[in-house]
Amino acid sequence: xxxxxxxxxxxxxxxxxxxxxxxxxxxxxxxxxxxxxxxxxxxxxxxxxxxxxxxxxxxxxxxxxxxxxxxxxxxxxxxxxxxxxxxxxxxxxxxxxxxxxxxxxxxxxxxxxx
Amino acid sequence: xxxxxxxxxxxxxxxxxxxxxxxxxxxxxxxxxxxxxxxxxxxxxxxxxxxxxxxxxxxxxxxxxxxxxxxxxxxxxxxxxxxxxxxxxxxxxxxxxxxxxxxxxxxxxxxxx
Numbered sequence: 453x454x455x456x457x458x459x460x461x462x463x464x465x466x467x468x469x470x471x472x473x474x475x476x477x478x479x480x481x482x483x484x485x486x487x488x489x490x491x492x493x494x495x496x497x498x499x500x501x502x503x504x505x506x507x508x509x510x511x512x513x514x515x516x517x518x519x520x521x522x523x524x525x526x527x528x529x530x531x532x533x534x535x536x537x538x539x540x541x542x543x544x545x546x547x548x549x550x551x552x553x554x555x556x557x558x559x560x561x562x563x564x565x566x
Numbered sequence: 567x568x569x570x571x572x573x574x575x576x577x578x579x580x581x582x583x584x585x586x587x588x589x590x591x592x593x594x595x596x597x598x599x600x601x602x603x604x605x606x607x608x609x610x611x612x613x614x615x616x617x618x619x620x621x622x623x624x625x626x627x628x629x630x631x632x633x634x635x636x637x638x639x640x641x642x643x644x645x646x647x648x649x650x651x652x653x654x655x656x657x658x659x660x661x662x663x664x665x666x667x668x669x670x671x672x673x674x675x676x677x678x679x
Contacts, residue, residue, distance in 0.1 A: 494669065494670075494671040495610075495655065500665065502665070543609055543610070545610075547665065549665075553665050554600075555612070556612075557609030557611065559608060560609050
């Protein structure tokens with residue numbers, strides 16, 4: 453299996469621009485998670501989906517952030533407009549339903565907003 | 567709600583030294599407990615897990631025991647290697663929902679030859 457795939461791996465953009473991060477979960481997994489990692493705040497769960505439906509978006513920082521999962525093999529996290537404080541590493545993870553779910557992480561997207 | 571407290575780093579050890587990284591938790595019910603590891607430039611990956619009290623998770627020479635009486639899940643390894651240099655995260659399932667994990671802040675480990 454190819455594992456969780458994220459693109460791009462690195463993104464540098466200017467304040468005010470729209471940023472779209474992409475994720476392909478492991479085939480057959482029915483949960484998908486978006487995380488943000490910073491030195492100051494550690495690892496934060498932004499949103500997670502089950503069977504393509506958003507279940508908990510309480511971690512999404514504000515309306516500038518949106519996430520979609522149009523099908524079982526693709527998800528996007530969009531920031532519009534981007535701000536310098538959005539600079540972080542964004543991880544996507546997927547898992548298969550079960551009592552002891554293991555989350556499988558992608559390599560992350562390092563976002564820098566100038 | 568559930569929470570996890572992890573010892574702060576960084577931790578610096580010499581090769582073959584004994585490693586302990588402390589993790590304590592507060593929880594309702596009996597959530598599963600996890601240790602994840604993040605190598606430089608990579609995503610997190612599961613190191614080991616335990617699903618109930620007194621369970622011991624183990625992998626790659628690392629061990630952790632789910633201690634209900636002390637609400638702890640300390641990570642140990644008897645002899646660390648340079649290749650163990652990474653950031654280690656303790657996590658537990660949210661109340662009634664192991665799909666949503668509560669994460670510690672991570673402990674950075676550097677092993678010198």
